[in-house]
Amino acid sequence: MKKLTYLLLVILCVSLFFACKPKANSQSESQSNSVSDSVAHVHDFVNIIATESTCSKEGNIAHFYCKRCKKYYLDSDGVSEISLEQTKLPKIAHDGKKTDGTPSTCTQAGTREHWTCTKCGNTFADEQCAQSLVGSKIEIPPLSHDLYYVAETPVSQDNNGQKEHWKCESCNALFLDEDAQISTNLDDLIIYSLMKIPDFIVDVPSGVDPIVLQLTDTQIIDGSQSRPTVSSGDRITYSPDKIPRYCYDYLTEIIQETDPHLILITGDLIYGKYDDNGTLWQSLISFMDSFEIPWAPVFGNH
Ligand SMILES: [Zn+2]
Numbered sequence: 001m002k003k004l005t006y007l008l009l010v011i012l013c014v015s016l017f018f019a020c021k022p023k024a025n026s027q028s029e030s031q032s033n034s035v036s037d038s039v040a041h042v043h044d045f046v047n048i049i050a051t052e053s054t055c056s057k058e059g060n061i062a063h064f065y066c067k068r069c070k071k072y073y074l075d076s077d078g079v080s081e082i083s084l085e086q087t088k089l090p091k092i093a094h095d096g097k098k099t100d101g102t103p104s105t106c107t108q109a110g111t112r113e114h115w116t117c118t119k120c121g122n123t124f125a126d127e128q129c130a131q132s133l134v135g136s137k138i139e140i141p142p143l144s145h146d147l148y149y150v151a152e153t154p155v156s157q158d159n160n161g162q163k164e165h166w167k168c169e170s171c172n173a174l175f176l177d178e179d180a181q182i183s184t185n186l187d188d189l190i191i192y193s194l195m196k197i198p199d200f201i202v203d204v205p206s207g208v209d210p211i212v213l214q215l216t217d218t219q220i221i222d223g224s225q226s227r228p229t230v231s232s233g234d235r236i237t238y239s240p241d242k243i244p245r246y247c248y249d250y251l252t253e254i255i256q257e258t259d260p261h262l263i264l265i266t267g268d269l270i271y272g273k274y275d276d277n278g279t280l281w282q283s284l285i286s287f288m289d290s291f292e293i294p295w296a297p298v299f300g301n302h
């Protein structure tokens with residue numbers, strides 16, 4: 001009986017000895033131990049190497065993690081157990097660089113004052129980099145226009161008028177509608193007085209003397225249109241095929257030679273009684289327009 005008690009005591013001691021014996025040292029992930037856990041716990045360690053903390057991620061110290069008992073140890077012998085928290089290294093501080101804010105306008109978004117970390121590139125609302133700002137939070141949306149109504153100024157004979165419109169007090173933008181959807185400009189708002197509509201603008205470069213070519217009394221006749229009261233001889237003398245030779249060729253020559261900024265024809269351009277259908281007059285207009293030089297006629301008695 002005494003011997004049996006002694007044997008049981010020895011078995012108990014051996015069992016306790018194997019209760020959590022570490023596996024052989026390992027610097028890398030251990031292979032599963034072949035010894036049955038029901039007999040004794042042998043740690044199955046993963047060697048966790050140390051990683052440095054960054055400003056966006058915690059680091060950790062070098063340690064060993066047992067996949068079986070899910071505990072953490074400082075040593076591969078499984079002697080110094082530590083908690084998960086004790087494996088962690090706190091994040092390091094962000095290094096915030098300030099960017100000044102820009103105010104928004106009626107049409108353009110502004111930005112808030114913010115700090116950007118030189119290490120991780122994240123943005124923050126505060127110098128301590130505690131309050132994170134993501135993307136659009138930096139942007140301040142555009143203000144809406146501050147519109148007021150401008151009533152129409154009626155046109156008169158001597159003065160231009162102005163169409164009704166809405167103007168923004170902040171940015172001076174002009175709109176044709178109170179919802180600021182149709183933008184406009186001062187030129188488009190003008191209601192021209194008939195007396196103020198320019199026919200053309202003579203553009204003379206500064207430092208250059210303007211050249212004005214005055215033509216007069218072209219007195220063109222289209223004999224083919226002569227009325228019955230006109231002598232039949234005119235039909236031959238002034239047949240339309242002679243117009244270039246009698247008139248247009250001279251005009252072309254003098255216009256090319258002088259290269260004027262403006263051409264004035266001071267009366268008696270054609271004979272109306274030889275142009276009842278208006279084709280002669282239209283022919284002269286086309287001819288003068290072909291030079292692409294501003295020109296203006298005054299009527300004469302013909
Ligand atoms: Zn273990």
Ligand SMILES: [Zn+2]
Nearest residue numbers: 055094117120
């Ligand atoms: Zn950072």
Ligand SMILES: [Zn+2]
Nearest residue numbers: 106145168171
């Ligand atoms: Zn505005």
